[in-house]
Amino acid sequence: MNLFVYTIIAGIMYGIFFGLVGMGLNIIFGVLKMINLAHGDFIMLGSFLAYWLYGFLGINPLVAVPIVAAVFFLLGLPLYYAFVPRLIKSKDPEMLSFILFFGLSQVMEALVVFFFGNNQRSIPSTAFGSAGFTIFGQRFPIAWLITCLVALGAFGFVYWYLQHTRMGRATRAVMANRDEALVSGIDVERISALVFCMGLVLASIAGIFSFFVIGASYPSMGAELTTVSFAIIVLGSLGDPLGTILGGLIYGVAVMFMQSYFSSWAEILPYVLLIAVMLFRPEGLVGKAARSA
Amino acid sequence: MFRLKSKFIFLSIAVLVFTAVTSFAAKPPKVITIGTLYASSGSFATSSTSQYRGLKFWVSQVNKEGGVFVKAFNKKIPVKLVAYDDQGQTGTAGMLYNQLITRDRVNMLVADFGSVLTSVAVPLAKVHKVLLFDPTGTAAKFFTPDNQFVVLCSLPTSGQWPYALADFLIQKKIPRIAIIYSSNDFNQSQAVTLHDRLVKAGINPVYYQAVPTSTSNYSVLLHGIEATKPDAVIEFGFVPNDIAFLEGLQSSGLKFKMVFTIFPGQQLQLIQKNVGPKALYYTYTYPTPPLLKYNDVNFGPTLDSFEQAYKETGKKVDFLVVAGYNTGLIIEKTLDAAKSFDQLEFRKALAGFSGKVKTLDGEFKIDASGAQVGEMLPVAQFVPQGADGLDMHIVYPANLKTGNEIYPAP
């Protein structure tokens, strides 16, 4: 019983973090209808930047959040203008962007190996002190709580942006229908660039806290994270940022239950969930149809 | 037509005889070429490059002395290392082992680190009749009595690693034992051995579970283990698993009387850098050189003088450096003992000095299938030293003991 309660609470916290992991991928998809196959590598890059800030400059991961966010926002702009407009004009944007971002992920991995080597890197969870906190009689590391609060903060920001700002309303219009938004005079290009950068920023923030939830970082961790992120956003709903949170929660609780009760099969779960949802409920658990044929 | 044919036959016989005669009276080669692979990227990169550095260091050391003594020619011959980067991919590794054997025609072949990258070399070596010096590929399936072309230089096959650990647990009469292992060849074979030995001694592990090798968060698993109320928790994994396990243990605040993991004894610096020294307090492990010191070395330098000499490379000595260097020493001894310069003679020479040679890496002793049986892995425990330092005591077996175990952990 104790284990059961622990598993549920751990699953919820794990899930909130994975909602953040999927969020960046989903808002980019929502606006550009492109799958950023380098998403996991942006998370990896964010974690290495945080590691560097902590290890060499002694900057606490929480303080690192605005720094990393600013770096990734500025990184996003040139990337966007170098690739995306050209891709949108090409004859098969969906497929070609998929392959292009894959190439980008290879470049990023190679660069990180070049500068940091192949070893695992960690920020120890003691970066936030060694205190724990207790919910329902279960003790958890304080780093988990901080990670969850940051993730919830990020969700709040995305919600506020989409619902309560002018740019956000325009963004929702682009998500609903790009062509109509263009016709109605919205600066689609600017919104796309902004959202692309936001997507990278969210990924990098997930990267900062990945040490405390996923464990040590290493250059080739990106591919698996991209697949898991994709499973989560398909589970929630493609192109619906807030559905991502639900997808993350389901994923988190399911993984923790698998680990507790069928540990050797835990790894297969995201893949099976992904295929099952795509085949049987392609619109996701809360969304509208996104599958063709 | 007939004349032409007979002429052709005559000519080919002549060529054959000529080559036979020349190879019989083989002239000593100008250099002894040693071929090997290393992985600069991929999940084996850290270990593989260390092992490669160790071998490379041996080459530079013998060349300083004018080369390695080859008994078959009764003289010293310089050594040349031919090394390619397989990038941790088995397909590429297979291609490159073949390159070393068939194109570069190396005299001695040394495998890359670990079972996965060694696996493709084993059948190739057998078919081309080249002796494969295997530093760390410890899968039992490589070593069969019908294959004379592979020799495991540094460690016992992985199924034998937990022998001392099992004896230690049984002798201490620890009743409730939990075993969690990553599902791969290396870890599973250890878990199976330990489990079987414990059961035979009447101890039924209270928890015995495989987890995916990619597992990176052990929090829930640790709570599942705790629910079975174990005294000792044995975790078999690779370096990333050990890091994640120790970190999870540290942050969860759970305490067990005994915790064992494999790699702190081999990759202490890397693990300590990731989890901090406190996570290792009172943890048990398999100690290996340089943490484990063999005093009765009768071939090559002692650990201390090796560490002294290795300083010139500017890198730190870890176990895989020792393993790579040790492979060089075994090659050196082989060339020193083999009566003729021939792969099967090398193998005979190895069998001849098996059990008689002790290097900084321990006793070299192989069985009929080429598997290492001399080196064994003791059990050691880390204890705090000063504010945040670590010391290590070997606690089992008795003949290597350097301190008493602290059980249960405070």
Added chain:
Amino acid sequence: MRRRYLQALSVIILVAVVFLLLPRFYSNQSFLFNLMLYLGLAEGVNIIYGFTGYLPFGYVGFFGAGAYGSAIAITFWHISPFVCVILGGMAAVATGIVLIPLLRLSGAYFAIANLAASQALYLIVANPTMEKITQGPYGIDLSSVYNADAGYYTMLAVLVFAMVVVAYIRNSDFGLSLLAIKEDRVTASLAGVNVVRARSIAWMLSAFVAGLCGGAFGWFTAVFYPSTVFSLDVSVFTIVFALFGGVGTLAGPLLGALLLYSMYNFIGISTPQYFQLFYGFLIIGLVLFLPDGVASILQKGKVYVP
């Protein structure tokens, strides 16, 4: 039409003769084997991606299914490894049949679902509970039937088969109907093409080729682990090779695999630290500047590429 068949035939014969003769002059059989392997796999990807537009990101799943299907048949039934390679191909086809529902997905969704399927298959094969059948994490040991020459010529036969299939599709009505589906599914079905049947056949042929390649690889390599034959790198290399050469033709993927795999070995090994970087930039450059591959340069110059 007949002339095109002859051109295709001469390409196939040329490739076959080259690989028959090369071992006499170049002794690194493993390199030649790997080269044939990637030529074969690139043609296999070509069947499904080049003619129907489905990008099989999990193509390695079929390769692994073939390697394991063949190895299991050898281990349990002790029949000729050559027959087992064909059984490996059948195992991949069986996998393909299970995955046919994925073809309902389009574009990147299909690619990701296929990727997930290949990883799921990998985790099933490698799971400790499968030890009695697949040896689980312990991997496969076929050294008792190891025969590098036989494996080599089997791979050559598989490669020829793959090229014949592509040559047929390229020059037949079946191929035309596949291309029609690629252009527009609805129009194709209105024009009387049985969309579901046609794409399923292409899918299974593509799976069969990968399975045969996997079987031959398993035999040639003899000792392997699940991670070896389910490595995502196999999918990635194959797709990049095929794209670089130019899909939808017979010669394009051959050219792509030949150029890039040779480069991978001869340049990549000398400066490996830049290799992944180089590969990544190559992919980006390809998409931006040459999305239809090397073959498209020739085609723009009005040269017919078989």
